[in-house]
Amino acid sequence: MSRILVIDDDQGVRESIERMLRGAGYTVQSAGSGEEGLTLARGNAFDVILSDMRMSGISGIDVLQKLRERRVDSAFIVMTGFGTVDTAVEAMKLGAVDFVQKPFFRDELLMRVRSAADRRQLARQVDLLQRQIRTGGSLDALIGESEAMRRVKDLVVRAAAAPGTVLITGETGTGKELVARALHAESPRADKPYVALNCAALTDSLLENELFGHARGAFTGAAAARAGLIEHAHGGTVFLDEIGTMPSGLQAKLLRALESGEVRRIGENEARHVDVRFLAATNADLQQAVTSGAFRSDLFYRLNVHRIHLPPLRERGGDVDLFLDYFLQRCRVGTDVTGYSDAARAALVAYDYPGNVRQLEHIVQRAVAVSRDPLIDPADLPEELFASRTADAQAYAADGSVAAARERAEREMIVATLAKNRGEIAAAARELQVSRTTLWRLMKKHRITADVRAD
Numbered sequence: 211m212s213r214i215l216v217i218d219d220d221q222g223v224r225e226s227i228e229r230m231l232r233g234a235g236y237t238v239q240s241a242g243s244g245e246e247g248l249t250l251a252r253g254n255a256f257d258v259i260l261s262d263m264r265m266s267g268i269s270g271i272d273v274l275q276k277l278r279e280r281r282v283d284s285a286f287i288v289m290t291g292f293g294t295v296d297t298a299v300e301a302m303k304l305g306a307v308d309f310v311q312k313p314f315f316r317d318e319l320l321m322r323v324r325s326a327a328d329r330r331q332l333a334r335q336v337d338l339l340q341r342q343i344r345t346g347g348s349l350d351a352l353i354g355e356s357e358a359m360r361r362v363k364d365l366v367v368r369a370a371a372a373p374g375t376v377l378i379t380g381e382t383g384t385g386k387e388l389v390a391r392a393l394h395a396e397s398p399r400a401d402k403p404y405v406a407l408n409c410a411a412l413t414d415s416l417l418e419n420e421l422f423g424h425a426r427g428a429f430t431g432a433a434a435a436r437a438g439l440i441e442h443a444h445g446g447t448v449f450l451d452e453i454g455t456m457p458s459g460l461q462a463k464l465l466r467a468l469e470s471g472e473v474r475r476i477g478e479n480e481a482r483h484v485d486v487r488f489l490a491a492t493n494a495d496l497q498q499a500v501t502s503g504a505f506r507s508d509l510f511y512r513l514n515v516h517r518i519h520l521p522p523l524r525e526r527g528g529d530v531d532l533f534l535d536y537f538l539q540r541c542r543v544g545t546d547v548t549g550y551s552d553a554a555r556a557a558l559v560a561y562d563y564p565g566n567v568r569q570l571e572h573i574v575q576r577a578v579a580v581s582r583d584p585l586i587d588p589a590d591l592p593e594e595l596f597a598s599r600t601a602d603a604q605a606y607a608a609d610g611s612v613a614a615a616r617e618r619a620e621r622e623m624i625v626a627t628l629a630k631n632r633g634e635i636a637a638a639a640r641e642l643q644v645s646r647t648t649l650w651r652l653m654k655k656h657r658i659t660a661d662v663r664a665d
């Protein structure tokens with residue numbers, strides 16, 4: 211939840227605002243003077259700062275000016291007494307996002323604070339995205355030598371050079387976002403802005419506002435006109451992630467923008483010309499959504515000029531090995547971990563990764579963090595890996611491969627040893643020369659239960 215700082219030298223007013231905001235779920239701190247407020251505001255700890263204008267000591271305007279000098283980027287709302295609109299205007303010029311006139315109603319104050327806090331969070335999100343974007347994004351960032359990945363990289367190079375939208379599809383964690391960045395980085399627009407927006411992360415009205423911007427006064431709280439992300443990306447690329455979640459009204463508006471190359475800010479009549487290239491990604495079956503009527507077919511065809519489909523990791527053969535080494539190199543820095551034990555690598559290679567590359571990356575990160583010696587061993591890996599190997603082992607049961615024979619022999623040996631030791635894990639483990647935890651895990655893998663132990 212957002213953090214708010216209230217600055218007012220009138221104790222009664224201060225406390226009543228504090229109560230209102232706390233009641234609405236915000237974390238609130240307050241200051242009885244501009245000086246105190248400045249001290250508290252250090253380090254950007256607040257999303258919104260709500261300050262009175264006229265105070266004994268330094269004024270609200272001074273506070274605002276000092277905060278700007280120190281590059282504190284909290285959203286600033288000023289409170290003014292009746293008839294002092296001039297100072298409010300001055301404050302807005304200095305970058306305050308809104309003002310309220312005293313006396314005010316509870317709902318009005320909460321609405322303004324909420325709107326400022328939401329925008330603040332959005333700005334942070336965009337900031338974060340842009341930072342991520344600056345740090346990466348090129349064809350070289352795409353790991354993979356499998357036939358499937360070679361085709362993807364080839365398509366990226368060709369689609370990057372050509373005009374027209376690109377629809378990137380694939381299961382979660384297959385690298386769609388990475389491909390979008392590579393498309394931009396390899397395109398003639400590489401040195402122009404790249405703006406990414408996740409359509410699923412915002413409510414419908416916020417999404418429209420983010421994409422298209424608004425005119426001044428277009429809705430309550432729209433104190434100043436603002437350009438949308440599409441305008442900001444002029445000359446560059448807009449990446450719309452999870453496009454399948456876009457509400458239908460906005461789909462129509464986006465289609466018009468794609469067809470005409472023009473965008474209209476909310477509350478404005480004339481359109482503005484923009485030159486942007488659109489990329490879109492989805493892990494949903496858009497074709498299916500078109501059939502069911504949830505997604506406009508005309509927009510679908512407009513987006514689907516180039517199509518890049520990312521195959522699931524389990525269809526990329528030897529790439530799993532490459533990823534295991536790549537992520538290990540990145541995660542092991544500062545640890546004693548040097549590699550995988552044979553058993554761990556075998557389990558990692560055999561797994562089918564429903565969460566694809568992202569899941570593999572997380573598994574490696576976690577294993578490096580929990581491993582107590584230089585080699586990662588099976589005990590450092592999550593249980594899912596062994597559950598799936600049980601399924602594999604069952605599938606092997608009919609075949610005559612060495613792997614299957616090994617699985618069968620392992621199982622038989624454990625069952626026999628447990629039986630001989632009357633189900634006593636410690637004794638059986640000693641005889642099998644494995645630790646007790648390893649034996650537990652092996653029993654789990656082979657689905658050896660207490661009943662089997664007894665026979």
Ligand SMILES: Nc1ncnc2c1ncn2[C@@H]1O[C@H](COP(=O)(O)OP(=O)(O)OP(=O)(O)O)[C@@H](O)[C@H]1O
Binds near residue numbers: 492
């Ligand atoms: N080919 C690849 N080379 C290197 N890293 C990759 C590759 N593919 C995916 N990754 C990494 O895997 C993680 C997930 O990738 P990304 O976020 O692009 O997936 P996504 O397809 O957008 O998933 P979602 O549909 O869940 O949003 C990221 O950390 C990304 O860097």
Ligand SMILES: [Mg+2]
Binds near residue numbers: 386387451
């Ligand atoms: Mg993604």
